[in-house]
Structures are given as C-alpha cells and as structure tokens.
Amino acid sequence: MPSFDIVSEVDKHNLTNAVDQVRRTVGNRFDFKGVEATIDHTDFLVNIASEGDMQVDQMVDMLRAALIKNGIDPLAMELGEKAQSGKLVKVDVTLKNGLEKDLAKKIVKLIKEEKMKVQASIQGDQVRVTGKKRDDLQAVIALMKDKELEQPLQFNNFRD
Secondary structure, three states: OOEEEEEOOOOHHHHHHHHHHHHHHHHHOHHHOOOOEEEEEEOOEEEEEEOOHHHHHHHHHHHHHHHHHOOOOHHHEEEOOOEEEOOEEEEEEEEOOOOOHHHHHHHHHHHHHOOOOEEEEEEOOEEEEEEOOHHHHHHHHHHHHHOOOOOOOEEEEEEO
16 A cells, blocks of 8 residues: 655754854854854754844844755744853754654644545654555645645655
8 A cells, every 4th residue: 555654854964064054154254253153053952152132043044044055944943042141142943853743643633634535643753644546645745735834744755
C-alpha cells in the first residue's frame, strides 16, 4: 500500500550555515562596530545577545532572512522572552523540530474530516498516511499545503 510521512524537520547543517551568515553580517555591519553582539547555537536553540534592544531585534530579523536563504521555513522559529542581564539584552530562539502531539492530532483530525480514503496514524513525532491509491495520498498532501498550521510541514518517505 502506498504511504508517506508528514514531518516537521530542521536541517542542523543549514541552521549552522544560517547562524554563521548572521555572525559574519554582524561583524561587517557599520551599526554593529564597537558593539558587543553575539549569536551562538546548540542543537535547535539559538542564543542572541547584544547591548541594545534594537540590535537584538535586527539580529533576529537577520536570522530569519538567513534561515529563508538556507531553505528553513521561518515558521519553525519560536522567540523566547527578552531578558536583560547586565548590559546585554538576550533572547533565545527555539527552532521547532518534530511534530508536537497536539499538532499531530490536529493533522489526523483534518484528514479524517475530509473523509478521504486514507488512514492517518501518529508515530512518534510524525504522522504516517497510507491509502490504496497514489492520487488519494497526493490529495492529502495538497490539503496539508492549503492549511495554515503553526509549524512548517515536509512530506517524505513516499512509497508506492
């Protein structure tokens, strides 16, 4: 039976490239000369710190643009609270990786509401969709692309 998986993944290599691009841009920009500004990441958490609130906002915008250039949907970004620590303003940006339980349930519910001839099941942090016809699966993909969900979706492991 044909099947595919609905996932939400962020490529670590592309994330590293995006953070490096922002780091280089900050080092070259005139308005950041003589200002203490840093951007680092561990796994899917990006730490941004700078002397001013406005500069932190600019760095978040630069990160968003770099993520787009590297093929990562900015919907995966989740901004944390700004925190003042000494003379630095810090913000943590978390990149969502994997489908959360609530979103996976919402996806299964959307598929069932359309009464398509497919089965959808939650498997860890992904949703597996199986059906008898390839066209039914392609209809599910089209449906998911039309819906505005809070996280970017990818469709992989398409098997006939």
